[in-house]
Amino acid sequence: MTTMLRAEGLSKQFLLHTQNSVSLPVFAQVDFTVKKGEAVILHGASGVGKSTLLRILYGNYRPSAGHVHVLHGSQFVDIVTATPRRVLEVRRRTLSFVSQFLRVIPRVSTIDIVKDPMLARGIDPSEATRRAGDMLARLNLPERLWTLAPSTFSGGEQQRVNIARSFVDPTAIMLLDEPTASLDAANRDVVVHLIDEARNNGAAIIGIFHDEAVRDRIATRRLDLTAYRAAA
Amino acid sequence: MTLVQPMTDFAIEPEPLLLSKSVSKMYGDRVGCLDVSFNLWPGEVLGIVGESGSGKSTLLRCLAGIDTPTAGEVLFRHGADPVNIFDLPEPTRRKMMRTEWGIVHQNPRDGLRMDVSAGGNVGERLMDRGDRHYGKIRDAALDWLGRVEIDGNRIDDRPRQFSGGMQQRLQIARVLVPEPRLVFMDEPTGGLDVSVQARLLDLLRVLVRDLGIAAIIVTHDLAVARLLTDRLMVMKDGRVVEEGLTDQVLDDPHHAYTQLLTSAVLSA
Numbered sequence A: 001m002t003t004m005l006r007a008e009g010l011s012k013q014f015l016l017h018t019q020n021s022v023s024l025p026v027f028a029q030v031d032f033t034v035k036k037g038e039a040v041i042l043h044g045a046s047g048v049g050k051s052t053l054l055r056i057l058y059g060n061y062r063p064s065a066g067h068v069h070v071l072h073g074s075q076f077v078d079i080v081t082a083t084p085r086r087v088l089e090v091r092r093r094t095l096s097f098v099s100q101f102l103r104v105i106p107r108v109s110t111i112d113i114v115k116d117p118m119l120a121r122g123i124d125p126s127e128a129t130r131r132a133g134d135m136l137a138r139l140n141l142p143e144r145l146w147t148l149a150p151s152t153f154s155g156g157e158q159q160r161v162n163i164a165r166s167f168v169d170p171t172a173i174m175l176l177d178e179p180t181a182s183l184d185a186a187n188r189d190v191v192v193h194l195i196d197e198a199r200n201n202g203a204a205i206i207g208i209f210h211d212e213a214v215r216d217r218i219a220t221r222r223l224d225l226t227a228y229r230a231a232a
Numbered sequence B: 001m002t003l004v005q006p007m008t009d010f011a012i013e014p015e016p017l018l019l020s021k022s023v024s025k026m027y028g029d030r031v032g033c034l035d036v037s038f039n040l041w042p043g044e045v046l047g048i049v050g051e052s053g054s055g056k057s058t059l060l061r062c063l064a065g066i067d068t069p070t071a072g073e074v075l076f077r078h079g080a081d082p083v084n085i086f087d088l089p090e091p092t093r094r095k096m097m098r099t100e101w102g103i104v105h106q107n108p109r110d111g112l113r114m115d116v117s118a119g120g121n122v123g124e125r126l127m128d129r130g131d132r133h134y135g136k137i138r139d140a141a142l143d144w145l146g147r148v149e150i151d152g153n154r155i156d157d158r159p160r161q162f163s164g165g166m167q168q169r170l171q172i173a174r175v176l177v178p179e180p181r182l183v184f185m186d187e188p189t190g191g192l193d194v195s196v197q198a199r200l201l202d203l204l205r206v207l208v209r210d211l212g213i214a215a216i217i218v219t220h221d222l223a224v225a226r227l228l229t230d231r232l233m234v235m236k237d238g239r240v241v242e243e244g245l246t247d248q249v250l251d252d253p254h255h256a257y258t259q260l261l262t263s264a265v266l267s268a
């Protein structure tokens, strides 16, 4: 099976200059590979560095050492050393990050938020509108909310907008940080199905899920970060 | 559901549009900006943040050819090869600034002709570009007023009859109408109240994306930087102390000054 992502010797420590320059080691020397169609679940106690690792894979945090090789089209790109514009290109077409929190853009309607990544990929606006509507309906978001900006929505509604935005046009690598965290059982089910669908279509999934039942349904493999804990 | 397919022509790297090479500007022995180098590519939006007096506006003025740097070079791809903008004869530079660049001033009065109608402010830029057909110019002006959400029946009003937010939207239309390749903005939402700012920001975000314009935006507002920019440079005492992808610099800042800057706001 094709390797989609290869993490090599990843270490992270935060240096907090505003707090007496205290150094906060999180993990060291993390190596792993994720192949097409796999769903790797990151494991370990709160604070072990699961979200930190996921953010490094996305290029949002910078590792203290190591590399993240991502298969983009036919070539590997190292997210750690690539130029900003190349990282953005990889994010636009290959690498998505889904958290439980929606970053609301002032005044932009729900349907436009969901369409936005498709438009950035050059999908025809009318097709984008149709697909966005289908996805919002599938996630049980009432149609009367679609034209509103989600700033006034409930946490669970905002979360579903965020999921719709990412799964309406899934990329080959999906990074998921507790996307089902505060959803009810019915909506959680929809999300689990969306993840499975993407994986069956060849996506590589790397995710964090606190819910044991969800974990069991999604995981093809687990990666426990406890073993990589860095000494202070 | 199928997965997004990457473009196959990804390997082709376009050339940078603007190159800043060790640009410094001194005011006597006072530092404006020091030794600033970076490249900007077509369609890329670069943010410049930093405390008051850190040299943001000075750097922007040097890059935009308004001020001459004390040392260093600014190269712009005008035709096939990058040219040093300060080596160009004055008329050539002026023409290039008018047709290929746009400058959005913090104060709309600095960017608008206050004694010319709204339609004239926009249409004039099309005439600069060589358009001569009056009907077409008026139609294009109307279209642009619509895009910046100014009612078409205000086309013959003078800017002084507009609110501050409307003046700023008109300035943006005037700057973007000739479809420049590069736009400079110094605190484009500076004097506006929060709800007006939000509309303007969304407008800028969509226009820049749809037209594929490169932009350099000076702002002291990290939320504005997060919303509009791809890359960020953090300035302190005239120097760039940290730079990178915008979300990276804001979420995992490394320099002591950037950590201070990002911890001083509740959420950006």
Ligand SMILES: Nc1ncnc2c1ncn2[C@@H]1O[C@H](COP(=O)(O)OP(=O)(O)OP(=O)(O)O)[C@@H](O)[C@H]1O
Pocket (backbone or CB within 6 Å): A014, A024, A026, A044, A045, A046, A047, A048, A049, A050, A051, A052, A053, B251, B252
């Ligand atoms: N931007 C940051 N700056 C400084 N420290 C950070 C930053 N992000 C995370 N940390 C620290 O890194 C450590 C790991 O945090 P992380 O969020 O990765 O844990 P986690 O395993 O995802 O925990 P949880 O299960 O509670 O979400 C924590 O000590 C955290 O405080």
Ligand SMILES: Nc1ncnc2c1ncn2[C@@H]1O[C@H](COP(=O)(O)OP(=O)(O)OP(=O)(O)O)[C@@H](O)[C@H]1O
Pocket (backbone or CB within 6 Å): B027, B030, B031, B032, B033, B050, B051, B052, B053, B054, B055, B056, B057, B058, B059, B220
């Ligand atoms: N025309 C000038 N003559 C003398 N000194 C100047 C001039 N313009 C700027 N300076 C000085 O250069 C330094 C940088 O100023 P600049 O206007 O670039 O700061 P800035 O980062 O844009 O600040 P702000 O956020 O307040 O707009 C300051 O110390 C300023 O006093």
Ligand SMILES: [Mg+2]
Pocket (backbone or CB within 6 Å): A050, A051, A052, A208
């Ligand atoms: Mg976490």
Ligand SMILES: [Mg+2]
Pocket (backbone or CB within 6 Å): B056, B057, B058
């Ligand atoms: Mg300034």
